[in-house]
Amino acid sequence: MEPTIVYPARLVRTMDPANPTAEAVAVRGDRIRAVGQTRMLMEYTGAVLDERYAGAVLVPGFVEAHSHAGSGNVWASTYVGLVDRTAPDGRRWPGCRSIEDIIARLCAAETELKDPEAPLLAWGLDPIYFPGERLSATALDRVSATRPVHITHSSGHVVTLNSAAMRACGIDTSTTVTGVAKDEAGQPTGELQEFAAMALGAPLVEGAPLMGVNPAALAAFGQDGVNTGTTTLTDLGSRLLMDDAGVELFRTQVTDAFPARLNVFHFGVGVGKVALSLSEAAQRLVKLRGLSTDKLRFGNVKLMLDGSIQGFTARLLEPGYYGDQPNGIWAVSPEEFREAFETFHKAGVLVHVHCNGDQTTQLFLDTLEAILTAHPRPDHRHTCTHSQMSTTAQYKRMATLGACANIFANHIWAWGDQHMDITVGPDRAARMNAAATALRHGVPIALHSDTPVTPLGPLHTMKHAVTRLTVSGRVMGEAERIGAQQALEAITLGGAYMLKMDHEIGSLEAGKFADMAVLAEDPLEVPAAEIGTIHVYGTVVGGRHHTSNVQAPAVAGAR
Numbered sequence: 001m002e003p004t005i006v007y008p009a010r011l012v013r014t015m016d017p018a019n020p021t022a023e024a025v026a027v028r029g030d031r032i033r034a035v036g037q038t039r040m041l042m043e044y045t046g047a048v049l050d051e052r053y054a055g056a057v058l059v060p061g062f063v064e065a066h067s068h069a070g071s072g073n074v075w076a077s078t079y080v081g082l083v084d085r086t087a088p089d090g091r092r093w094p095g096c097r098s099i100e101d102i103i104a105r106l107c108a109a110e111t112e113l114k115d116p117e118a119p120l121l122a123w124g125l126d127p128i129y130f131p132g133e134r135l136s137a138t139a140l141d142r143v144s145a146t147r148p149v150h151i152t153h154s155s156g157h158v159v160t161l162n163s164a165a166m167r168a169c170g171i172d173t174s175t176t177v178t179g180v181a182k183d184e185a186g187q188p189t190g191e192l193q194e195f196a197a198m199a200l201g202a203p204l205v206e207g208a209p210l211m212g213v214n215p216a217a218l219a220a221f222g223q224d225g226v227n228t229g230t231t232t233l234t235d236l237g238s239r240l241l242m243d244d245a246g247v248e249l250f251r252t253q254v255t256d257a258f259p260a261r262l263n264v265f266h267f268g269v270g271v272g273k274v275a276l277s278l279s280e281a282a283q284r285l286v287k288l289r290g291l292s293t294d295k296l297r298f299g300n301v302k303l304m305l306d307g308s309i310q311g312f313t314a315r316l317l318e319p320g321y322y323g324d325q326p327n328g329i330w331a332v333s334p335e336e337f338r339e340a341f342e343t344f345h346k347a348g349v350l351v352h353v354h355c356n357g358d359q360t361t362q363l364f365l366d367t368l369e370a371i372l373t374a375h376p377r378p379d380h381r382h383t384c385t386h387s388q389m390s391t392t393a394q395y396k397r398m399a400t401l402g403a404c405a406n407i408f409a410n411h412i413w414a415w416g417d418q419h420m421d422i423t424v425g426p427d428r429a430a431r432m433n434a435a436a437t438a439l440r441h442g443v444p445i446a447l448h449s450d451t452p453v454t455p456l457g458p459l460h461t462m463k464h465a466v467t468r469l470t471v472s473g474r475v476m477g478e479a480e481r482i483g484a485q486q487a488l489e490a491i492t493l494g495g496a497y498m499l500k501m502d503h504e505i506g507s508l509e510a511g512k513f514a515d516m517a518v519l520a521e522d523p524l525e526v527p528a529a530e531i532g533t534i535h536v537y538g539t540v541v542g543g544r545h546h547t548s549n550v551q552a553p554a555v556a557g558a559r
């Protein structure tokens with residue numbers, strides 16, 4: 001008989017309403033046997049005491065219901081984004097607060113490159129942070145006049161090149177591809193907008209796509225989970241599942257030793273050419289479900305519907321963008337969306353739909369209502385993911401239709417200032433990522449990072465939903481703040497629910513997987529502004545221990 005290991009802690013927060021706190025967790029194999037008083041748990045047959053977490057706070061392992069496995073690969077390129085980030089290897093990357101910072105960061109990276117021919121690859125740029133200034137090829141030529149420089153913007157929809165890179169890719173005044181930006185004199189500026197133009201720069205990143213999923217990327221992604229207390233990750237939109245080699249990649253890497261559970265969603269529509277028809281893809285997903293393990297889950301689908309608000313490509317209802325910019329773009333036509341949604345729904349697949357703008361949420365709801373009327377299905381848990389501009393009326397409808405909302409709380413912080421001042425204006429910004437309204441109307445919610453778009457870190461995500469503070473320190477919509485208990489529930493049981501895994505994970509209770517985040521402080525006790533900086537010692541996943549490689553603060557107990 002396997003031993004029952006009893007882990008006493010300074011505090012155990014279970015998220016089980018019947019036993020909200022405890023002294024210790026008893027684990028047998030990969031499952032929780034019991035939670036309660038240490039003395040009581042030690043009376044179970046075969047109980048052994050393990051005091052390694054005696055000074056820590058144990059909470060359910062966090063569930064990130066919208067992330068990307070390719071985020072493990074981006075650190076092979078140089079980071080030039082605005083906010084500070086910590087790579088999975090523990091290295092701290094300060095944010096670049098100005099174009100000058102970006103140039104300095106790139107110059108430093110350039111001198112480190114050994115191969116004189118290799119292009120310098122970078123990621124994370126967002127011009128919306130630098131209004132009035134636009135990083136051009138000429139500015140980038142200060143980094144190198146001879147080495148190609150290739151920067152992928154944080155949106156993933158734009159690339160900026162230096163002059164050497166444009167020469168290497170044959171881009172000049174005669175290039176007529178749509179999306180190649182040119183100045184008044186007809187000279188290309190270095191910016192390649194959207195996919196047709198970006199393809200011209202593709203030779204520079206050949207064989208090393210920014211978001212490539214490979215064994216090293218998956219290992220880094222898993223370690224990012226450990227560093228942030230995240231025990232269940234998603235790859236929300238994989239293009240690898242329609243062929244056997246892709247499935248094998250996940251199966252060989254996400255084994256018992258992998259430090260997180262991974263739920264891989266197939267990218268069903270809106271991302272270019274696909275090999276299989278919708279019904280073939282749906283059938284394949286149903287079959288792939290049979291290959292799922294305790295650690296690795298297949299069989300769900302993500303559908304893409306619009307672009308991003310800060311990129312002005314999200315679809316908005318009246319009155320549209322704050323500065324009257326043209327409305328955004330549908331990733332697929334409403335008819336194609338209906339066909340895809342209906343096909344996967346009828347096959348019994350769980351569907352998460354990318355909806356940034358409120359017109360997109362509207363189309364999601366109209367389509368869901370039509371599909372459910374034609375093909376009723378109990379407990380579908382189809383999810384509006386991002387749900388950034390969903391209105392009160394839309395949340396009421398979500399509740400009626402049984403939909404969930406995965407809310408992009410990190411946006412409040414990362415782009416909140418831009419939403420108030422530039423994209424939608426202060427009144428609609430105040431109701432963006434409206435977690436309080438969603439909960440008030442009974443919509444099941446989770447909160448997410450969409451890493452690499454914003455950093456993985458559910459404690460930070462929780463903090464953003466509780467404080468609604470922006471990068472500049474303003475509060476964006478005080479009335480949509482939620483309590484710390486509600487936010488902690490959203491990043492544990494909430495994420496588990498919309499992955500249909502809440503019977504297995506999301507709380508610490510007998511019979512569930514022994515998945516825990518090991519914290520230095522109690523997220524319900526520290527001041528709200530400090531929730532994000534609570535040190536994470538590591539995780540327990542199915543009873544196995546994983547240690548963070550992010551340095552603890554110098555003073556014990558300091559945050």
Ligand SMILES: [Zn+2]
Nearest residue numbers: 066068236450
């Ligand atoms: Zn995403």
